[in-house]
Amino acid sequence: MTTTKTPGGPAPRGAGAGGRLRPGIGRGLLLLMSAATGLAVAGNYFAHPLLDRIAGDLGMGPATAALVVTAAQAGYGAGLLLLVPLGDIVERRRLAVALYAATALFLAVSALAPNGPVLVAGTVLTALTSVAAQVVVGYAAGAAAPQERGRVIGTLMTGLLIGVLLARTASGALSELAGWPTVYWVNAVLMALVAVALRLLMPRALPEQRLSYPALLASTLALFASEPLLRWRAAIGAVTMAAFSLMWTALTLLLAGPSYGWSEASIGLVGLLGVAGAATATVAGRLADRGRVQAVSGAGVALLLVAWAPLLAGGGALAPLLLGVLLVDSAQQAVLNSSQNVIYALRPEVRNRLNSAYMTCYFAGGAVGSALTAAVWTGGGWTGVSALGAALSAAGLVLWLLERRAARPR
Structure with a gap:
């Protein structure tokens, strides 16, 4: 199992001698991670019910509008292949926090997009870094005690699926309330807050391999x-x-x-x-x-x-x-x-x-x-x-x- 160490300051609850964590994840941190996974992937699904409205506002044709959905799928797939494996060779808390912060930035790019190509580019980059959710899942699977790993993974994947499912509901409601860019702005703020929370509350997780x-x-x-x-x-x-x-x-x-x-x-x-x-x-x-x-x-x-x-x-x-x-x-x-x-x-x-x-x-x-x-x-x-x-x-x-x-x- 990956060795976990605490950041500077007093060891968190459950820590033993030398600041090492005993296997297990507290309920508060688990709920934070679950919410974080859902919020990360939600940004990839906001555009689905809004394509007609976005196309009208940005002067996009139907083919370009459809690229927004394709861009999210392609970006997420690339992130899974190119970024998630980094969790085996770099410190996982730092990786997760950096990816959440980057996702917040790229969501802001989408919110400010003046035309279709910029929105597509922002969508690709947002999806690429939103694989932070999978980094968190891998972190939790390593930190969980063996007898609770199924429950921990289940809780995180519940959060992830809720994020996927509610993204469409939230985007439709927020778009009707204040326009489609509001959807991206709200998620950008939430991603930034998640990055700060994970930086403060997640213990460090050092890799065991150098490649x-x-x-x-x-x-x-x-x-x-x-x-x-x-x-x-x-x-x-x-x-x-x-x-x-x-x-x-x-x-x-x-x-x-x-x-x-x-x-x-x-x-x-x-x-x-x-x-x-x-x-x-x-x-x-x-x-x-x-x-x-x-x-x-x-x-x-x-x-x-x-x-x-x-x-x-x-x-x-x-x-x-x-x-x-x-x-x-x-x-x-x-x-x-x-x-x-x-x-x-x-x-x-x-x-x-x-x-x-x-x-x-x-x-x-x-x-x-x-x-x-x-x-x-x-x-x-x-x-x-x-x-x-x-x-x-x-x-x-x-x-x-x-x-x-x-x-x-x-």
Whole structure:
């Protein structure tokens, strides 16, 4: 486990002789980290319900406006691959604080953007540094006692998903209140405050390894060759996140279309339902701490497949649609939390690189799911979306069964 040391001044609660922390994270710090992860990733989703308004204000065409969403996905993917592994070779508190401060700066750039290209550039940079959330997750996984690691990761991932889901709701409300730049200004201030809070409250976490940056990146990619479980879990994460992203992207088209005719603000409120599903992460984490991580994974991929039945029926009826959304969110959290518990247990000394490798595949799957939405929606509408979502979910279930089969002693 990574050695943690306190900054100057008295040792924090739980510290032993010499300022070393006993394994474990206090409730206050855990809640701060959970909020920090949610706020960091929220900035990547603010533009989703605001594209028409932003395009009108900045004189952007539809193609340029769509680049804002693509830019966020590309920037986050690049950050996962290029920045998250640094947590294995640099002091993690310093890395997290620097990334949060940079995110605040780049959000301000987006708020001040006079045209589309500047907004796209600000979005890319914001997404790139918002992987601070994953640095915090890696820090917490290393600092947590083994018997509480599942609960800790579950709490942080609950915060992350709540940030993703509520970003759309908050951006719609703030935009109607004071214009779309207000959304970015508010998040910029919050990011700056988080950077200060983490600097004051997070103990230092010194790395155990010394590597050059090129060697660090090479060793991250090499993990796919040396860790079969990482390969399985990355594949499962990619296809399940593709299904999750497909559902949320197409859901906006369905609710705004003739079947429902909802406003942007009303569509954003659906994100509140997902918050209930986010609570699954904590439950899944506690079960993982009790040795039930594989059962959680299996239940998660099975539930994700089942969820597409009420979603299909929800093309013309609200109640089954909302039930399906809740099931998808709950299932996705179970799969993500259990997979992270599996990969974090592989090699603690390369935990950030394992997380980088896994999450890069995870969000790449999400980007593919979003990209497929327009074509599937045009060709098959909500029925086509439901069929593809079910196929992706079934692929996740098959991959999990194959992983279990490969893991059996021969």
